[in-house]
Amino acid sequence: MDSRISARALSIALGGWRTREPAYEALADGIRLLCLDNRLAPRTTLPAERELASALHMSRSTVAAAYRSLRASGHITSARGSGSTTLPLGRRDPGRVLATEGYIDLQQASPAAWPGLAGVMTEAAASAAGLIARSGYDVLGRRELRAAIAQRYSARGLATTEDEILVTTGAQSAIHLLSGLLVSRGDRVVIETPTYPHAADALRRAGARLVGLPVTVDDGWDLERARQVFARTLPVLAYLMPDFQNPTGRSMSSEERAELALAADRAGTIIVLDETTADLDIDRGPVPPGFDGHEATSVVRIGSFGKTVWGGLRVGWIRADADLIRRLVAARPAQDLGTPEFEQAVVTALLSRFDRVLEQRSQLLREGREAAISALSDHLPQWRVATPHGGVSLWVELDAPLSSALVMDVRSRGLLLSAGPRFSVDGGHDRHLRIPFTAPAEDLTRAIGLLAESWRTVRDGAPVSLIDEFDAVV
Template sequence: MDSRISARALAAALGGWRTREPAYEALADSIRLLCLDNRLAPRTALPAERELAAALELSRSTVAAGYRSLRETGHIASLRGSGSVTLPLRRRDPGRAAAAEGAIDLQQASPPAWPGLAGIMADVAGNAAALVSRVGYDVLGSVELREAIAAHYVRRGVPTSASEVLVTTGAQSAIHLVASVLLGRGDRVLIETPTYPHAVDALRRAGARLVGVPVTTDQGWDLDRAEQAFARTLPVMAYLMPDFQNPTGRSMSQAEREAFLLAGERAGSVLVLDETTADLDIDRGSLPAGFSGSDPSTVVRIGSLGKTVWGGLRVGWIRAEGDLVRRFVAARPAHDLGTPEFEQAVAAALFGDFGEIAAQRSALLRAGRDALVGALETRIPQWRVPVTHGGVSLWIELDAALSSALVMDVRSRGVLLSAGPRFSVDGGHDRHLRLPFTAPPDELVRAVSSLAESWTSVRAGAPVSFVERVESIV
C-alpha cells in the first residue's frame, strides 16, 4: 500500500457522482473513473465502508455493494483487517482488451505524425556514422538543436541565444525539471483551472500547494482573481498556457498577458509558460504582442515537438535566462542524463521545414475541428460548443453535470475520453467534457454518434431529483 485517501477527500473527488440508479453502481462507476484517470493512484487504501457511508450520507450496505462491484471488475482488492486497496491498471478490466479493439481513443489529444517525419528520420539515419561517434547524449543539448530552437524564438519576436536553451526529453520532463529546481515543499504555485493534468501531477510531486485561477472558453482568464491570488499568496511560480490553453483552447489577449506579467513581477513570481500548443494555429492569425520582446528573467518558456510533429518524438526544451539554465543543468542528472543524439538530430532537421509543418498541422486540425463542431451541432445541439481558433480540443459545456457518467457509458460503446474533472485543480468541471479534434474526421463523427446515444441513456438514467437540482443552478 502506497497511500491512503480519507472519506472526506474521496467524497470531494467523487463530486456529483449520484447520476443514476442503483446508487451503488453509480458510486462504483465514479470510483472506476477516478482510477482510470489516475486521480486515484494504484495501491491507495480506500476509506472503510462505514466512514465513506457517513461522508456520502449513504447506508453502509450501499457502499459495501459498490466496493463489491469494484472487486468483481478487478479495480480493488479487499483483505479482512486491511480494508480495500485500488489495483494497478494492468490488472483492471481483464476481459476488455478484445472489446477495445477498434475503439476511438480521444484521451491523448495528439495528432498523427507529420507525414514528412519518416523521410527526415531516414536522412538522419543515413548519417549514423557521424552520430555514433559522439557520446550519445548530454545534459544541455546539441549546439545545432539549441541554435535552431533559438532561431525559432527569434522568428516569433523573442530574442534568444543558444545559451538560453536547454534541450529536454519532452515537455513533461521540462516541467518536472523546472518544478524540482524552483519549488520547495509547501511553496505556492498559481495555476489555471481547468488545466493540463500531468502538469498538476508534476507540481504536486514537487510539493507545491496549488492556487487555482479560472479560465473559461468565453470570458478567458479571471484577471481579478489572478491579481488577488498573486498579491495574497505570493506564489513562487505561476504555470500558464497562454496560447490555445489545454483543455479550453482559449488564447490570452494582449491585456491578459500584460496583466499576468505585471502581477507576477509584483509578487516576485516566476512565470512558466507552457507553449507546447502555441504553434497549432488554425485561424487565429497574428500572435498577441504580450509575452514578446526580451523576456524578463522571471519568465521561463517550455516547448516541444510532441504536438506539432509527433508524440513519439520525445524532444522538448526550456528557454530561460542564463543563470536559470545553469541551475537546470546542474539539477538535471538527478532526473536523466540528457536527450539522445538521434532524436536531437531529427529535431534540428525538422526546424528547417517548420513552415511546411505548421501549414500541414493547421489544415489537419481545421478538418478535425470543423467535422467535430458540425457533428455536435447536428446530433447534440443542447451542448454548448465554443469557438476555438487552434490547439487540439474543444471544451464542451454539457447541459447537466454528468461528464463522469457519460465517459463511463460511452467507453462501453468504444469511445475513450477523459471527463471534465480530470482537468480540475480543486474539483468540479463535471459539466464539461474535453473533445480532442486530432483524430480523422470520420472517427470524430462516429464518436459524436456514440456520444449522442450515451447522452440519451445517461440523462434518462440520472435520478430526476439530481437533474432538477442541476438545472436549477444553471
C-alpha cells in the same frame, strides 16, 4: 510504497458522482473512473467504509455495496485488517492498449505523425556513424538544435541565444525538471483550472499547494481572481498556457497577458509559459504581445514537438535565462542523463522545414475541428460548443452535470474519453467534456454519434433531482 487517500480527499475527487441509480453503482463507477484516469494510482488504500460513508453523507451499507462491486470488477482487493486497495488495471478495462481493436481513442489530444517524418528519420539514420561517435550523454542538448530553437524565438522578437535553451525529453520532462528545482514542499503555485492534468500532477509531486485560476471559453482568464491570488498568496511559480489553452482552446488577449505579467512581477513570481500548443494556429492570426517585457528573469518558456510533429518524438525544451539553465543542468542528472541523440538529430533536420509542418497541421486540425462541430450540431444541439481558433480540442458544456457518467457509459460502446473533472484543480467541471479534434474526421463523426447514443442513456438514467437542480440553476 503504497499510498492512502483520505475520505475527504476521495469525496472531493469524486465530485458529482451520484449520477444514476442504484447509488452504490454510481459510487463504484466514480471510483472506477478515478482509477482509469490514474487519479487513483494502483496500490492506493481506500478509506474505511464508515469513514467514506460519513464524508459522503450516506449509509455505510451503500459504501459496502460499492466496494463489493469494485471487487467483483477487479478494481480493488480487500483484506481483513488491511482495508481495500486499488489494483493495477491490466487488460480488464478497454484502454490505450486496445485502441487499435475497434476503439476510438480520444483520451490523448495528439494528431498522427506528420506525413514527412519517416523521410526525415531516414535522413537522420544516414548519419548514424556520426551520432554514435558522440558520448550519448548530453544533459544540455545538441548545440545545433539549441541554436535553431533560439533562432525561432529571435524571429518572434524574443532575442535568444543557445545558452538560454535546454533540450529535454519532451514537455513533461521540462515541467518535472522545473517543478523539482523551483518548488519546495508547501509552496504556493498558481495554475489555471481547468488545466493540463499532468502538469498539475508534476507540481503536486514536487510538494506544491495549487491555487486555481479560473479560465473559461467565454470570458477567458479571471483577472480579478488573478490579482487577488498573486497579492495574497505570493506564489513562487505560475504555470500558464497563454495560447490555445488545454483544454479550453482559449488564447489570452493583450490585456490578459499584461495583467498577469504585472501581477506576477509584483508578487515576485516566476511565470512558466507552456507553449506546446502555441504553433497550432488554425485561423487566429498574429499573436498579441505580452510577457516579453519580463523575459530577463521572471518568464520561463516550455515547448515541444509532441503536438506539432508526433507524440512519439520525445523532444522538448526550456527557454530561460542562462543562470537558470545552468542550475537546471546541474539538477537534471537526478531525473535523466539527456535527450537521445537520434531524436535530436531528427528534430534539428525538421526545423529547416518546420513551416511546412505547421501548414499541414493547420489544415488537419481545421478539418477535425469542423467535423467535430458539425457532428455536435447535428447530434447534440443542446450542448454549448465554442469554436477555438487553434489548439487540439473543444471544451464542450453539457446540458447536465454528467460528464463522468457519460465517459464511463460511452467507454462500453468503444469510445475512450477523459471526463471534465480530470482537468480540474480543485473539483468541478462535471458538466464539461474535452473532445480532441486531432483524430481523422470520419472517426470524430462516428465518435460523436456514439456520444449521442450514450447521452440519451445516461441522461435518462440520472436521478430526477439532479436534472431538476441543474435545470433550475441554468
